[in-house]
Amino acid sequence: MTITDTSIPQALVDIRQKGALAVCALLWGIVVQIALIGLVLGIPCTYVTITAAILAGVVTLEYRRNPTGQSVQLSSAAALAVGIGLVVYQYSDHPWQVDSHMQFSLASQFWRSTAIGA
Structure with a gap:
């Protein structure tokens, strides 16, 4: 889907753009x-x-190429999960490693709130 797709309401396009920019x-x-x-x-x-x-x-x-496209949605979801995994990896053998896993929960809530808003 592109930003010029007329089958998508403009409000949804705006939410997708803002959400993708926030993830970036x-x-x-x-x-x-x-x-x-x-x-x-x-x-x-x-x-x-x-x-x-x-x-x-x-x-x-991907966001600059097509802010509301499926490619930016999929790549941002994967990159967010891997990025948080890298944060957890940085805390290897450190007492805070367990606490750093909470970022997965925060990211999950971010995606949920964005989806509900859409």
């Missing part, structure tokens, strides 16, 4: 979070940060 911002925030975790804990974070940046970059490019 969230993914770039995860990149910063991963880098900060590595710096604060004094652990290597280069490869994990680059991986998260690539994921965020792909979603951002």
Whole structure:
């Protein structure tokens, strides 16, 4: 589906655009979070940060190509799950690793609220 598809109400198109933009911002925030975790804990974070940046970059490019398309919806969902998994990975062997799993719940609630709003 493209943004010019007339079978989709404009309100839904607007919600999809805003939701996809919010996920892009969230993914770039995860990149910063991963880098900060590595710096604060004094652990290597280069490869994990680059991986998260690539994921965020792909979603951002998809968003710029077609903000309401299925490709941005699927890539952002996958990138969000993998990005949070990378955060949990950064906390390997750290007491806070268990707590970092709560980001999965937050992401799930974000998707639910976006879907209900749609």
